Amino acid sequence: MKWFFTAYRKNSNFLKMWNxxxxxxxxxxxxxxxxxxxxxxxxxxxxxxxxxxxGKNVKEVVFxxxxxxxxxxxxxTSKVESxxxxxxxxxxxxxxxxxxxxxxxxxxxxxxxxxxTFHLVHKMHETGLMDAxxxxxxxxxxxxxxxxxSNVACPSLKxxxxxxxxxxxxxxxxxxxxFQINPHYTDSIIPNHKGESREDRIRExxxxxxxxxxxxxxxxxxxxxxxxxxxxxxxxTVKVFRxxxxxxxxxxxxxxxxxx
Numbered sequence: 001m002k003w004f005f006t007a008y009r010k011n012s013n014f015l016k017m018w019n020x021x022x023x024x025x026x027x028x029x030x031x032x033x034x035x036x037x038x039x040x041x042x043x044x045x046x047x048x049x050x051x052x053x054x055g056k057n058v059k060e061v062v063f064x065x066x067x068x069x070x071x072x073x074x075x076x077t078s079k080v081e082s083x084x085x086x087x088x089x090x091x092x093x094x095x096x097x098x099x100x101x102x103x104x105x106x107x108x109x110x111x112x113x114x115x116x117t118f119h120l121v122h123k124m125h126e127t128g129l130m131d132a133x134x135x136x137x138x139x140x141x142x143x144x145x146x147x148x149x150s151n152v153a154c155p156s157l158k159x160x161x162x163x164x165x166x167x168x169x170x171x172x173x174x175x176x177x178x179f180q181i182n183p184h185y186t187d188s189i190i191p192n193h194k195g196e197s198r199e200d201r202i203r204e205x206x207x208x209x210x211x212x213x214x215x216x217x218x219x220x221x222x223x224x225x226x227x228x229x230x231x232x233x234x235x236x237t238v239k240v241f242r243x244x245x246x247x248x249x250x251x252x253x254x255x256x257x258x259x260x
């Protein structure tokens with residue numbers, strides 16, 4: 001019998017690794033730093049990338065508006081719906097559904113808007129959407145997020161820039177990628193201001209989370225994940241941070257597949 005249990009353990013480990021590999025191969029993610037560049041209309045620079053990403057088979061997306069705080073969910077939904085209608089897609093918001101989890105389970109694509117990450121994560125846990133969205137995205141349903149919506153695709157919300165205006169039950173998020181994103185990343189430092197730079201804050205995070213990688217996603221830039229391929233979109237460079245290692249900087253011609 002000993003050989004049987006040894007073989008079973010080996011096969012179980014193999015199946016576990018195979019299932020994890022299949023999850024990675026299925027994922028399709030469009031992770032956007034910000035919604036609006038200076039002087040542009042709302043989501044203007046993202047529109048052609050969203051359309052290319054969703055393609056012709058998707059007819060309607062399911063929207064998660066819970067990062068909105070200063071706007072009502074109805075106002076936020078209307079604002080995003082207007083853009084998606086212009087590029088050829090219908091939109092349904094989970095806050096208008098009697099069963100948000102069921103709406104996600106039936107979604108052709110999932111869109112998570114920006115705003116306050118803490119409030120978004122609080123509501124996603126509260127409504128059961130965290131698990132539902134994770135499962136759908138791992139099965140290959142296209143996922144689009146900007147700002148807070150890109151942050152929650154990571155293992156945790158810990159690299160958000162937002163103020164903790166509400167306490168979620170957990171900082172754990174979707175874990176659709178193995179690295180953290182810092183949206184709106186900037187190297188700028190306010191003149192005559194002695195506070196920490198963005199890199200300083202990321203380095204603090206890495207001190208307590210030394211196994212993690214952090215991607216500094218600048219304004220107007222996007223990461224597109226298609227299975228095992230990670231493509232960087234944007235005219236600016238992207239920065240990658242690891243504990244006790246020099247900061248790496250890449251342009252759009254570089255491969256980021258090492259992040260997978």
